[in-house]
Amino acid sequence: MKSGKLRILAVTGERRSASMPSVPTMQELGFESVVAGGWYGLFAPKGTPADVVERLGKATASAMKSPELTKFLAEQDLGPAYQGGRDFAAFQQAEIARWRAVAAQTNFKAEE
Numbered sequence: 011m012k013s014g015k016l017r018i019l020a021v022t023g024e025r026r027s028a029s030m031p032s033v034p035t036m037q038e039l040g041f042e043s044v045v046a047g048g049w050y051g052l053f054a055p056k057g058t059p060a061d062v063v064e065r066l067g068k069a070t071a072s073a074m075k076s077p078e079l080t081k082f083l084a085e086q087d088l089g090p091a092y093q094g095g096r097d098f099a100a101f102q103q104a105e106i107a108r109w110r111a112v113a114a115q116t117n118f119k120a121e122e
Contacts, residue, residue, distance in 0.1 A: 022046040029087045048088075049105075051098060067094045 011018055011030075018033045024045055026035060036044035052070055054063055073079055074090040083090055093101055112118070 027087050028084070049091075051102070063095075070094075 018030060020034055020036045020039055020041075021027050021030065022036055022044055024035065024037070024047070027033060052066065054066060071092045071094065074092040080090055
């Protein structure tokens with residue numbers, strides 16, 4: 011892109027990319043339902059003791075506030091957003107339902 015050999019037509023996020031502010035979103039171009047973004051999650055094996063999960067959650071929430079991580083994520087055009095326990099589980103379930111609906115609507119079939 012920087013060399014001029016590639017032209018970015020749009021981004022799929024809800025808002026424009028901080029690293030490419032002149033590139034519109036798909037929604038801005040009239041494709042209202044095309045919104046997709048990435049996320050990362052921290053998982054523990056089933057049966058992990060509740061106190062361990064709680065400690066990991068607190069440490070993760072604290073790390074997400076660190077200037078170093080905030081800077082690193084900004085360089086990747088990402089932002090820190092911590093959701094713990096039930097909120098993260100609800101988010102995951104909503105994402106699964108959303109993408110199942112997209113797959114069904116588009117007749118998407120996974121290939122091996």
